Amino acid sequence: MPGWQKFYHDLNNKNFEIISIAQDTGGAKAAAPWITAANPEYTALVDDKHLVTQLYGMVNVPTAVWINEKGQIVRPNEVAYVDNRFKQFTNIDALPYLDAIKDWVEKGDRSQFVMKEHEVKERLKAPSPDRATADAEFGMGEYLHNTGKAEDAIPHFKEAQRLDPDNWNYKRQAWALTDSEKNYNTTFMKEVQKLNGKPYYAPRTLPETKKP
């Protein structure tokens, strides 16, 4: 987050806003230390019901979406790191993506990194009925967890994970709320090891920067 603050501050563009949204069932209590430490000049919000995860069909964090001045999606869900501290695990280089954002901020819809409508449509998937049910199971789990029924929430979190198996948010959030070894018989590290070569994040495809 301090990285995004520096990026935003240095860009210094009144026509550009960053909205960062914590996907945390634990709410402000979980997110506040990170936000306060970064002291952002941009907008930092707290989403304790994973609404944005569900509205945008996200499966992981950090995920970013580019939205233009008319409120349209011009680059849908993509992994978005501001630095390379996890590059050895993720194989994702942050710098080309940051350069792409700068190009967009400067050139707007004329930027080569803004996707054409048909490209955006190709990437956007209709939420499947299973995903819709997974969202509702996860919502039930959150409701029970936040009304003092943490143990009863677990079968619902497990069902959400079963229905949407590629959704890391639903796995990691549920594991974070309890003793994951005891209640889910696994840990984040174990699950990552099981990937066995399959990428953790969907690969990002940026057009090659055109020569001037």
Place this chain on the structure above:
Amino acid sequence: MLRILIYAAFAVLLIAGVASAAEERNSVVYDGVSTEVTASVDNGKNLWISMDDLKRSTHFVVKPQGVCRDELCFPLPAKRQADFISKRGDVTWFNLTAFAALVKQPVIRDEKNAVWFFGKRVDERGTYLASLEAPNFSLPDLNGKMHSLADYRGKKVLLITWASW
């Protein structure tokens, strides 16, 4: 004589059992808001609630043109009205789970805690597919102040989700 008494006692218990199982306090979570309702559950799957509870918990009301909230109305299939609306004595009951099936809305029941969680209707999902319009939302900052995506119309927005976990 004893047998008659036993049968009578059994009948009373049966009726009492049915009557007490017929209406129970349940929680309906709809659009993220929880409301206590008096529920009548049949077959373990059908959630019947009163018209008052329907309005309180979902803001939907039954009108001649269908089940409506503001300008949005869902007509009920003409031949299957009884699946959705049932008058028992003074009270008119509405089958909220049948309505959910009609509008393709997932319903999750937690029987132990007497909670029914209603997910998004099919018309609420994937709204961006045709228009590419980024779905709007309203969420609080750390000071509790609400911000909507719509507030930032006219600016480029980089929306980034992250998590403490």
